[in-house]
Amino acid sequence: MATPTITAFDWVPDFAKGQVRDFRVRWALEEVGQPYEVRYLSQGEQKGPEHRARQPFGQVPTYEEDRLTLFESGAIVHHIASQWPGLFPDDAAGRALAIEWMFAALNTVEPPIGELAYVDIFEADKPWSKPRRPAVEERIASRLKDVAKRLGDQQWFNGDFSAGDLMMIAVLRIIETDPLLTAHPNLVAYVKRGTDRPAFRRAIDAQMAGFTGSPPPGFAEWEAKLKAGAGAN
Amino acid sequence: MATPTITAFDWVPDFAKGQVRDFRVRWALEEVGQPYEVRYLSQGEQKGPEHRARQPFGQVPTYEEDRLTLFESGAIVHHIASQWPGLFPDDAAGRALAIEWMFAALNTVEPPIGELAYVDIFEADKPWSKPRRPAVEERIASRLKDVAKRLGDQQWFNGDFSAGDLMMIAVLRIIETDPLLTAHPNLVAYVKRGTDRPAFRRAIDAQMAGFTGSPPPGFAEWEAKLKAGAGAN
Numbered sequence: 298m299a300t301p302t303i304t305a306f307d308w309v310p311d312f313a314k315g316q317v318r319d320f321r322v323r324w325a326l327e328e329v330g331q332p333y334e335v336r337y338l339s340q341g342e343q344k345g346p347e348h349r350a351r352q353p354f355g356q357v358p359t360y361e362e363d364r365l366t367l368f369e370s371g372a373i374v375h376h377i378a379s380q381w382p383g384l385f386p387d388d389a390a391g392r393a394l395a396i397e398w399m400f401a402a403l404n405t406v407e408p409p410i411g412e413l414a415y416v417d418i419f420e421a422d423k424p425w426s427k428p429r430r431p432a433v434e435e436r437i438a439s440r441l442k443d444v445a446k447r448l449g450d451q452q453w454f455n456g457d458f459s460a461g462d463l464m465m466i467a468v469l470r471i472i473e474t475d476p477l478l479t480a481h482p483n484l485v486a487y488v489k490r491g492t493d494r495p496a497f498r499r500a501i502d503a504q505m506a507g508f509t510g511s512p513p514p515g516f517a518e519w520e521a522k523l524k525a526g527a528g529a530n
Numbered sequence: 531m532a533t534p535t536i537t538a539f540d541w542v543p544d545f546a547k548g549q550v551r552d553f554r555v556r557w558a559l560e561e562v563g564q565p566y567e568v569r570y571l572s573q574g575e576q577k578g579p580e581h582r583a584r585q586p587f588g589q590v591p592t593y594e595e596d597r598l599t600l601f602e603s604g605a606i607v608h609h610i611a612s613q614w615p616g617l618f619p620d621d622a623a624g625r626a627l628a629i630e631w632m633f634a635a636l637n638t639v640e641p642p643i644g645e646l647a648y649v650d651i652f653e654a655d656k657p658w659s660k661p662r663r664p665a666v667e668e669r670i671a672s673r674l675k676d677v678a679k680r681l682g683d684q685q686w687f688n689g690d691f692s693a694g695d696l697m698m699i700a701v702l703r704i705i706e707t708d709p710l711l712t713a714h715p716n717l718v719a720y721v722k723r724g725t726d727r728p729a730f731r732r733a734i735d736a737q738m739a740g741f742t743g744s745p746p747p748g749f750a751e752w753e754a755k756l757k758a759g760a761g762a763n
Contacts, residue, residue: 425658
């Protein structure tokens with residue numbers, strides 16, 4: 298098989314550095330020890346027809362190997378874990394449990410955490426964001442309480458580190474320093490176990506090294522407007 | 531293998547009938563022709579310790595077979611599709627593409643659609659909901675435009691009907707009659723192709739037949755308060 302190629306952005310705002318979703322795929326590839334190539338997309342290419350043919354939403358990452366092109370970081374991590382040893386247990390039941398935590402991370406835990414980015418960043422200048430924040434916090438707090446209780450004093454969710462842990466840690470670290478997360482010492486320790494892994498560090502370093510591009514025209518004004526709006530609310 | 535057992539609620543508000551997530555698992559089981567048992571949970575049991583041992587978030591569905599207990603409808607549908615023929619293509623690349631659409635449905639398309647339920651139902655009485663609605667609509671419209679464009683005039687996303695289509699249709703039909711969806715005739719036809727399937731009909735009938743319980747104390751007051759609040763905004 299040829300070396301797989303992923304796509305990534307050549308520039309993102311500071312808040313997204315280390316978080317853009319190609320990170321999750323880089324981490325998985327580093328965990329299984331599979332080298333990869335990166336096709337960097339400049340601002341003009343991200344929503345263009347060539348990239349839309351790979352990724353219908355004009356997002357990253359994508360993953361190409363031989364004749365297969367995939368999008369959705371969850372699906373790509375699943376594919377990597379299916380293809381190389383290290384992220385899925387060998388038995389069918391263990392694999393089902395790892396996949397359970399992948400879906401739990403992406404469909405149960407991440408959606409409310411994603412709303413916090415709307416409140417604090419994308420819609421920071423909207424009049425509804427500040428009054429709405431406590432309700433979003435409550436949704437996140439409720440999920441984290443349940444995740445913390447189920448994790449208990451386990452190292453990982455089901456025995457060895459798996460693609461389920463990779464995805465849950467990738468989601469939890471979005472709010473790594475937020476009191477919502479730091480209220481749960483076992484989740485803090487869990488995230489730290491994940492982010493201390495050599496594969497995690499290599500993936501972060503690789504993503505950061507790829508930000509060599511420039512912001513789109515008007516970015517500084519957009520950012521200033523959001524900051525002023527957030528201050529006014 | 532023993533007949534698998536899923537969990538479902540014995541009562542939900544009208545807006546949730548036909549949508550509660552055990553529906554997705556019932557549909558998958560009907561597609562592969564696998565009989566199943568249902569353990570119905572009354573209001574008091576849903577958040578109790580026995581069910582939390584199966585489902586850390588106190589939700590449905592769960593899935594039990596022999597010694598394996600799973601939660602998260604995405605993971606359960608994946609497990610069903612892995613175990614019986616009918617929902618995943620036979621080849622690894624086809625399977626990866628079906629899984630891609632499962633994750634796209636659950637992590638890219640469903641989160642903004644889920645926000646509409648907060649705006650219109652769970653937070654209908656909050657002052658931020660009405661002003662916020664257009665921004666949520668815009669997020670959904672943007673996703674649906676991309677989904678519609680990628681689907682084009684295909685019957686299903688990758689050849690035969692798959693677990694990816696099952697999940698995408700389960701998500702799109704949440705807003706089946708909303709102008710956001712009906713703006714896209716090819717998505718309307720896609721959802722109809724899904725909901726016309728005999729397995730879909732059997733799954734809906736089975737879910738509806740299971741609602742034999744009673745609302746929790748205080749439900750009528752909660753509903754009246756939401757409606758009054760929504761009217762006042």
